Amino acid sequence: MSELKEKSFDMSVFGFDGTGVQVQGFERDESLPIPTLKEEYIFHKDTLRDVINFIDCAFDEGLLLKGPTGCGKTSVIQQVLSRLNYPTQLFSCGGSTEFMDLVGQWTLVKGETVWMDGCLTIAMRDGHSLILDEVDLVAPEQLANLNAILDGDNLVISQLNGKVIKPHKNFRIFATANNANSDSSGLYAGTQPLNIAFMDRFRTLKVDYAAKEVEVDILGKVASAIPPIIRENMVELANKVRTVFKGESDTDEVEMSVTFSTRTLVRWAIQTQRCQRADCAISYALDRALLNRCSDQSEVEAINAWAIALFGDEFKPESMK
Ligand SMILES: Nc1ncnc2c1ncn2[C@@H]1O[C@H](COP(=O)(O)OP(=O)(O)OP(=O)(O)O)[C@@H](O)[C@H]1O
Ligand SMILES: [Mg+2]
Numbered sequence: 253m254s255e256l257k258e259k260s261f262d263m264s265v266f267g268f269d270g271t272g273v274q275v276q277g278f279e280r281d282e283s284l285p286i287p288t289l290k291e292e293y294i295f296h297k298d299t300l301r302d303v304i305n306f307i308d309c310a311f312d313e314g315l316l317l318k319g320p321t322g323c324g325k326t327s328v329i330q331q332v333l334s335r336l337n338y339p340t341q342l343f344s345c346g347g348s349t350e351f352m353d354l355v356g357q358w359t360l361v362k363g364e365t366v367w368m369d370g371c372l373t374i375a376m377r378d379g380h381s382l383i384l385d386e387v388d389l390v391a392p393e394q395l396a397n398l399n400a401i402l403d404g405d406n407l408v409i410s411q412l413n414g415k416v417i418k419p420h421k422n423f424r425i426f427a428t429a430n431n432a433n434s435d436s437s438g439l440y441a442g443t444q445p446l447n448i449a450f451m452d453r454f455r456t457l458k459v460d461y462a463a464k465e466v467e468v469d470i471l472g473k474v475a476s477a478i479p480p481i482i483r484e485n486m487v488e489l490a491n492k493v494r495t496v497f498k499g500e501s502d503t504d505e506v507e508m509s510v511t512f513s514t515r516t517l518v519r520w521a522i523q524t525q526r527c528q529r530a531d532c533a534i535s536y537a538l539d540r541a542l543l544n545r546c547s548d549q550s551e552v553e554a555i556n557a558w559a560i561a562l563f564g565d566e567f568k569p570e571s572m573k
Contacts, residue, residue, distance in 0.1 A: 255379075256278040256279065256281060256284075256339070256379070256422075257278060257279040258276055258277070258278060258279075259276075259277055259278055259279045259337070260274040260275065260276060260277070261274070261275045261276075261277050261335065261336060262274055262275075263275070265335040265336075266295045266300055266332070266335060267294065267295055268295075268297070275304055275307075275308070275336065276307075276308060276336075277335070277336025277337050277338060278336065278337045278338060278339075279337065280337045281337070281339075284337075284339040284380075285339055285340055285341065285380070286333070286334060286337055286338065286339060286340065287330035287331070287333050287334040287340050287342070288330075288334065289331070289334045289335065290327070290331060290334075291473075292470065292473035292474055293327060293328075293331040294462070294466055294469055294470055294473070295328070295331070295332075296324075296328070296462060296466070299317075299328055299457060299459060300328070300332065302315075302455075302457050303315065303328060303329060303332045303457075304332065306424070306426075306455060307332070307333075307336070307338070307381075307424060310424055310455075312402065312403050312404035312453075313402060313453055313454060313455050314402050314424075314425035314426065314427055314453060314454045314455070315329075315424070315425070315426050315427070315454060315455050315456075315457065316387075316426075316427045316428070316429065316451070316454035316455070316456045316457070317329065317426070317427070317428045317429075317456075317457045317459050318428070318429045318430070318431075318456065318457070318458060318459065319430070319458060319459035319460055320430065320460065320461070320494075320511060320513070321430055321440075321511065321513050321515075322513020322514050322515030322516060323459050323460055323461045323462075323513060323514055324459060324461075324462065324514055325428040325459050326342075326383065326385055326428050328459070329381075329383055329426050329428070330342070330383070333381055338380075338381055338422075339378065339379070339380040339381070340380055340381045340382075340383060341371035341372075341374060341375045341380050341381070341382045341383070342371075342383045342385060343371050343372075343382065343383065343384055343385065344385045344386065345384055345385060345386045345387050345389050345390045346386075346389055346390075347389050347390070347391075347442055349389070349390045349391075349394060350394050351394050351395075351397035351398070352370070352411075353370060354370045354371055354372035354373075354398075355369075355370045355372055355373055355407065355409060355411075356368055356369045356370040356373050356409065356411070357370070358411070367411070367412060372398075372401070372407065373407060373409070373417055375423055375425075376401070376407055376417050376418070376419050376420060376423050377417050377418075377420060378420060379420030379421065379422030379423055380422070380423065381422075381423070381424040381425075381426060382423070382424070382425050382426065383426045383427070383428070384425065384426070384427040384428075385427075385428050386428060386429065386430070386443075387427040387428065387429050387446070388429035388430060388431045388440075388443040388444060388445070388446055389442050389443055389444075391444075392444065392446065392447040392450065395446070395447065395450050396447060396449070396450060398425075398450070399449065399450060399453060401419070401425070402425060402450075402453035402454070403453065404419060405419075406418050406419070407419075427454065429443070429446065430443055431443040431444075431445070461490075461491075461494065461513070461514055462514065464484070464487050464488070464491065467487045467490070467514060467517060468480065468483045468484050468487050470514065470517075470518065471483040471486060471487070471517060471518070471521040474518050474521055474522055475521035475522055475524065475525040477525050478521055478524060478525055482534070482563070483521070485562040485563055486517060486520060486521060486534075487517065488562055489512070489555070489558055489559055489562055490512035490516070490517050491512075492558050493508060493510070493511060493512040493542075493555060493558075494511055494512055496508050496554075497510070497511040497512075498511075506550055506551060506554040507551075508546075508551055509546060509547040509548065509551060510542060510545050510546055510547075510551065512542060516541050516542050517541075519537075519540075519541040520534075520537050520538055520541035520542065521537075523536075523537035523540060523541060524537040524538075531568065532566070532567065532568040532569075534559075534563065534566075534567060535556075535559070535567055535568055535569050535570065536570075538555075538559065539570060542555070543555060543556075556569040
């Protein structure tokens with residue numbers, strides 16, 4: 253495989269002008285798996301700096317992003333890599349993921365048994381980045397097989413008579429997790445604390461929901477017809493639900509089984525803009541984006557009451573019509 257041509261980018265590709273900072277990426281090669289670019293993505297300066305620093309210089313380690321659901325962990329990695337034209341293998345982990353799923357497997361093709369490289373083998377050999385998405389769903393003993401790779405060692409494939417794959421200089425490992433340590437909410441079903449020796453091999457970033465004004469801008473990008481004041485109130489409601497979900501509200505008794513991710517906010521805004529024929533589009537869309545997921549009616553009533561307080565009588569919940 254021919255080497256990719258390197259190319260420098262200035263920070264304007266990430267929406268920051270006049271910084272003078274150059275970031276190393278590659279010339280675009282359409283034949284390679286480059287993450288799809290999302291124009292509406294807004295970068296947080298600190299997280300962006302950390303991700304770029306890691307790409308630029310990783311010393312036998314991975315980069316782990318941990319934080320609540322839908323706050324932008326997977327997408328920030330993908331959006332940085334996309335703008336740098338960095339070939340990327342994304343692996344969505346699950347409870348039944350085994351190390352060999354990453355390495356490769358023998359498969360029957362037209363009656364013949366052939367070896368198919370897995371994403372780890374491809375990424376190590378060809379110099380791609382590998383994203384292990386939701387890594388805390390995988391059994392710790394399976395992840396332990398990655399320890400040597402994270403230390404910078406070769407991959408030895410015993411199924412191929414001990415074939416050795418040397419790590420390419422551009423090979424990088426990213427991982428995301430909701431619950432790297434322990435899940436105090438008990439709501440991230442299926443996750444388990446990561447083994448501390450595995451975690452020790454990662455530079456770690458804590459990611460949280462973006463600041464209010466950033467989320468208001470994100471909503472402006474995906475649903476520009478919604479006036480800024482309404483978008484502000486939408487983010488305000490999301491932050492209220494997040495606070496109560498985390499048990500950090502002094503005044504509210506209700507326990508939340510759901511939280512309000514940026515993903516949910518984006519869905520709410522897009523559906524509000526699309527469903528203008530509904531009696532009350534903003535309430536109709538909120539039901540579908542979040543409320544229909546609540547496990548208890550008291551949560552629905554509490555969120556609707558906070559929405560009325562924010563949006564006024566214009567907000568008419570289904571149950572009150
Ligand atoms: N900074 C941002 N700019 C624009 N959109 C964003 C941003 N952060 C999050 N989003 C939106 O939120 C969605 C969810 O983000 P993402 O999938 O990265 O979250 P996550 O933290 O990986 O969530 P999970 O833990 O559930 O996998 C994205 O698809 C995007 O629509
Ligand atoms: Mg994710």
